[in-house]
Amino acid sequence: MTELHYDVRGHGPVLLIVPGGSGHPMGLGPLVDALAGRFTVVTYDPLGLAHGRLGQPVADQRVEEWSEGAHRVLEETLTEGEPGYVLGMSSGAIAALDLLARHPHRLRHVIAHEPPCVGVLPDGDRQLSVFREVYDTYRAAGLAAAAARLTAGLTGAAPPEVEPGQPRTREQELTDPMALFVVHVLRRFTSHQPDLDALAAAAGRLTLAAGSDSRGQLLHRTAGFVAERTGGGFAEFPGGHLGALQHPVAFAERIAATLPPLDVPGVPQAS
Structure with missing residues (x-):
């Protein structure tokens, strides 16, 4: 079984973060700092790029592998019967949607920030x-x-x-998270078709999010479309697609305001 790579900070209910791009959590430190006083923040690193694997061979990635890895991380970090919160951003948001579709019973709530699953749109092929x-x-x-x-x-x-x-050599490519994203993640993840029926069945546990600076842009439109099709919530967050890096404190406040408290009556519990 594939080794899991993740970091744990803070105290409180578990909030799993699935980063975007190639899954490297670079730049997320200020966001984690801002959340750690209220949550046990578990930052998932699907490829282990921040845990000694940068520069090692990487294969084309699958959404299902990331989401199942995220599920295993939750199983390791949640106490028995405890529900988990999840924040997925960009490509990580697509994995978070797949995680909710497959394992809704283990999740308290999912925020999917600007998932680039543009194939769901009416003009998805274009x-x-x-x-x-x-x-x-x-x-x-x-x-x-x-x-x-x-x-x-x-x-x-x-x-x-x-x-x-000048194209990069394979050796150069393997040491650059952005290059790995373009080569091994981007096409597979953007063409992924979320299970909209399964997400609709778990709509009470789902918020689609988009940056206020992204209004009128492709991924704001995509998030709104998925929210409409599934009945999930929709929320605007500070900044644009990289709002978590641009405005980490304000972004953290929006996360805390969006996630339902554990003791709210009528909000789904883990089973």
């Missing part, structure tokens, strides 16, 4: 082509050009001019 272009741009022109194409796709800006660049 949106997915953008992410394929990001990968193709990376191969042709390098990481900076791919990042610019990704930003344009998310914000609705015109695609930038692509100039030939």
Whole structure:
């Protein structure tokens, strides 16, 4: 069985964080600091990139592997009968949705912040082509050009001019979390189809979230669409797609305000 990598900070009910990108929790320290006074914050590192595995071989990733790993982390960190809170961001939000669809009985509430599961949209095929272009741009022109194409796709800006660049070697690729995201996570995760029926059955445990600075952008629209289709809640959070890094204290306050307290009557308990 695959080794699990995660860190635990703080005291209180368990809040599992599933980071975005390639799952590397880089930059999340201030957010964890702001949450640790109210929650036992468990930060999952699906590929172990912050735990000595950066630079080691990586295969194409599957949403189901991340969500099952997250479930195993909860089993290790929750006491018997205790429900867990989950915050998933970006690609981690797609894994969090899959986790809720598969294991709703173990979860108290899930916040899925800007999941890029754009295939669910009515124009999903067109949106997915953008992410394929990001990968193709990376191969042709390098990481900076791919990042610019990704930003344009998310914000609705015109695609930038692509100039030939120097592709990275495999050795360089394996030491860069962003490159690993583009190569091994982006296309698989954005094309993932969440189980909307299962999520609808667990709608009381779900909040879709999007940044206030993301209004009018692709992932704000995606979060709203999933909320509407499933009956889950919807909340705006500070900042944009990277709001957890941009405004960690305000983001933490919004998390605490969004998650239902453990003792609220009528809110689902673990079984």
